[in-house]
Amino acid sequence: MLPPPLGSSLPRTCRCRCRWCHHGSPLWCSPRPPYHWHRPLGLVRRRRNPPVYRPLVDLSTMEERHIILRYRLDRATIHELCAQLEPALMSPIRQPTGIPPLVQVLFCPESALMQYMRSYIVFPEEGDLATVKGDFYALGHIPNIIGAIDGTHVALVPPKDNEQVYRNRKNYHSMNVQVVCLADQYISHVNAKFPGSVHDAYVMRNSSIPYVMEQLQRQRVWPIVDSGYPNLPWLLTPVRNPRTRAEERHNEAHGRTRRIIERTFGVLKARFRCLHMTGGSLMYSPKKLCHIIVACCMLHNLALRRQVPFLQEDAPDGGVVAAVEPVESEEEEDDGDDTDNRDTVIQQYFL
16 A cells, blocks of 8 residues: 555644655655554544542531431431441552542441441340330330340342242242340341241241340340240240230230330331332342341441431421331241240239
8 A cells, every 4th residue: 555645735633744744645654665654643632531520428518407318327426437437448558549438438338337236236234134124114014025026028139049038928039137126226136147938936046036035034034026936935925816804905015015126127117218118129149138237227226326316308397207117927836835924924914
């Protein structure tokens, strides 16, 4: 391929001053092989658009109510959480373009929060049992209650392997989450590692609750559960077929006391809408979803500890709501028939 003939017009974009381009060869700089291709300047030098970065989150310019509506925590609590998680979020490589810890805390803190789970989700110690029992007694006048146990389902997109294991009794895929709460809706235990097809009683038996209750058995305390759980020496279940007025009064008090776990589920899922079915199914692996659920429970306890008001944009009366989610009990598993504690409570308090 030969150079263009002499006398051809020189492109305005060409700034080459070699003698061949100067004499009218805009594309070739050598008359002999190998020919050196001379590309016009307008086709080579393209200016790239400067990168556009979103502005970083600045809590100082946001209203307190808007911060709570968006992040579920107030300004002071977010800064406290950021100071605690900053060592776990800082990158070992100091880069000027790294994501600040504040931004990481506001958007994806579950991986760092898992390191502090023992600080946010704690079962009551023996020295605190008297206060816990008094708070539960004020709800339904049943003595020696130290917690309410129940399970709830969090929808997810199941993995391709063993998809049927995650289908629950309501015919959708989920993870079965067991929660133990106190009378002030504080979550003292959470177990989110079992699929939706597993029964609540199986989740309870394969958790640390049996071991903890065996250690507290000499205290004659028990958690309150619904009729889907077996009659064990350290569980307080309702009477399935009451025959006397005392048993009916016991069931009424039992329902008033156990209702706190339903309110806890309602507030937890309304505060963190990703856990509710209205937020859609979470497209994460079961292990990742387990971390997200535990992180939401930890932030729920932090909000209660710091007395952060629960707000929603579409709620009346300034956005303060008290969400209640009804929880249906599963069918009972016949794993035990020890009702001595329940019979003693009925005889001493409801005759």
